[in-house]
Amino acid sequence: MEEITKIKKEIDLDRRGFIKKVLSGAIGGSLLLVMPATAREIAEQIPGMKEQTDLFIADKKFAFVVDITGCIGCGSCCIADKNEYQVPDGHYRTWVERYIIDDHDEVYVDSPNGGLDGYTEPRDDIKNPIRDTFFAPKLCNMCENPSCVQVCPVGATFRTEDGFILVDDKRCVGCSYCVQACPYSVRFINPVKHTAEKCTWCYHRVRQGMLPACVNVCPVHARKFGDLNDKSSEVYKLLHEPHVISVLKPDMGNKPSLHYLGLRREVI
Amino acid sequence: MQQNFKSSYNVHVVRILLTFVGMIIVGSLLRSLLLPSEFGDYGHYRPGAVTEEANREMRNKTNDSCLDCHYFVKKIHLKGVHEVVSCEVCHGAYSDHVKDGKVIGEMPVYRGEEIKSLCLRCHNKIIRARPPESIKMIAMPEHLEEKNVRTDHVCNQCHHVHAPYKWIKEAREMMGLPEKWEGGSSWKK
Numbered sequence: 001m002e003e004i005t006k007i008k009k010e011i012d013l014d015r016r017g018f019i020k021k022v023l024s025g026a027i028g029g030s031l032l033l034v035m036p037a038t039a040r041e042i043a044e045q046i047p048g049m050k051e052q053t054d055l056f057i058a059d060k061k062f063a064f065v066v067d068i069t070g071c072i073g074c075g076s077c078c079i080a081d082k083n084e085y086q087v088p089d090g091h092y093r094t095w096v097e098r099y100i101i102d103d104h105d106e107v108y109v110d111s112p113n114g115g116l117d118g119y120t121e122p123r124d125d126i127k128n129p130i131r132d133t134f135f136a137p138k139l140c141n142m143c144e145n146p147s148c149v150q151v152c153p154v155g156a157t158f159r160t161e162d163g164f165i166l167v168d169d170k171r172c173v174g175c176s177y178c179v180q181a182c183p184y185s186v187r188f189i190n191p192v193k194h195t196a197e198k199c200t201w202c203y204h205r206v207r208q209g210m211l212p213a214c215v216n217v218c219p220v221h222a223r224k225f226g227d228l229n230d231k232s233s234e235v236y237k238l239l240h241e242p243h244v245i246s247v248l249k250p251d252m253g254n255k256p257s258l259h260y261l262g263l264r265r266e267v268i
Numbered sequence: 269m270q271q272n273f274k275s276s277y278n279v280h281v282v283r284i285l286l287t288f289v290g291m292i293i294v295g296s297l298l299r300s301l302l303l304p305s306e307f308g309d310y311g312h313y314r315p316g317a318v319t320e321e322a323n324r325e326m327r328n329k330t331n332d333s334c335l336d337c338h339y340f341v342k343k344i345h346l347k348g349v350h351e352v353v354s355c356e357v358c359h360g361a362y363s364d365h366v367k368d369g370k371v372i373g374e375m376p377v378y379r380g381e382e383i384k385s386l387c388l389r390c391h392n393k394i395i396r397a398r399p400p401e402s403i404k405m406i407a408m409p410e411h412l413e414e415k416n417v418r419t420d421h422v423c424n425q426c427h428h429v430h431a432p433y434k435w436i437k438e439a440r441e442m443m444g445l446p447e448k449w450e451g452g453s454s455w456k457k
Contacts, residue, residue: 042333055310055318072398074390076357083361084327098397118389122396133397158313168317171304204324213328217354219390220402 044209057162069262070222073135077214094139102128140199141256148178329362348431
């Protein structure tokens with residue numbers, strides 16, 4: 001009799017243990033599903049940016065270089081830009097233009113939907129043999145003497161001490177004076193917010209140590225972004241070694257920080 | 269008579285001065301009411317706008333952040349020539365998919381003709397304006413005719429979209445064909 005009760009107790013113990021194990025497993029498993037997985041930090045693409053907590057970025061002078069000879073016109077940058085800012089249809093913070101020059105120096109430029117859908121159709125209205133074809137991506141030039149800042153009547157657009165030209169959409173009254181003043185036509189009035197908007201070189205990404213969205217996605221590395229104070233950076237080398245390099249409309253005196261590698265004189 | 273004239277002249281001056289003082293008081297009151305407190309600390313703008321812009325939501329991440337979870341795709345994607353292609357260009361922004369470490373939405377995966385149009389954004393030969401040395405370009409349907417396949421084939425029937433040469437290489441190995449094949453109609457010897 002004693003033997004039997006002993007065995008029964010053992011089974012009971014086992015059963016309890018078994019149930020315990022099942023329950024803890026189930027609870028643990030469901031907790032794993034409920035609890036957010038700890039998102040791993042992504043490595044900084046621009047080193048030392050996360051430690052910067054001041055209002056402005058210290059010890060860095062950013063420059064943007066677009067390689068005309070490298071761009072394949074896929075429009076990845078335009079997609080990334082639309083994704084990042086949810087830009088309303090028909091407006092573009094960055095866009096890609098297609099240039100075709102024939103042997104009579106006639107220039108044909110088009111940019112269907114800003115290059116957002118890519119270039120799918122050839123130009124069939126060109127009679128003469130083609131001399132040169134290339135793509136020219138456009139974005140904010142981040143001028144050292146910005147016309148848009150000069151004309152803003154309410155101080156809604158400004159140049160920060162780290163060289164970025166930003167728009168304060170809480171102060172902007174939407175007078176679109178800056179849209180007319182910009183020699184590069186990078187500004188537009190957002191039809192939803194009724195304030196001026198333009199490319200910021202992804203200031204919020206740069207502050208977190210990430211490259212601008214368009215630079216990050218470019219498959220052929222035609223868009224380059226970097227620090228001119230760092231003498232080992234690619235942009236420093238490009239701007240301080242012999243290259244065919246220029247800015248758009250240098251005669252305007254705006255002194256852009258956006259440089260073009262292999263720029264043709266036909267690009268305006 | 270002359271005294272009277274003199275006093276009224278002074279009254280005019282006082283009135284003008286009082287008006288000026290009143291305008292300055294009203295002007296500075298309005299200015300202090302309408303301008304944000306920190307306006308002009310660094311220049312003719314509101315410094316708070318810099319912080320607001322810096323704290324904007326980052327919607328695109330990097331390929332690393334996508335491939336952190338998608339390790340089967342990672343194994344294929346990073347081995348092919350398409351490792352330079354961004355995930356988010358074809359599949360949409362990271363923040364539409366993951367928020368606070370949790371999946372919040374399904375991302376589009378393209379099939380059939382949609383894939384073809386995505387491929388041809390970069391690889392279309394009829395768009396003359398692109399540097400020929402940097403990317404492999406094909407014309408459709410000439411490419412299919414050249415490879416002796418049906419002209420209604422879409423790209424991903426031969427090419428893995430994440431590593432375009434993966435299946436081609438495997439097929440060549442199986443058939444015992446050399447790595448590089450010169451000449452047009454390659455499969456008919």
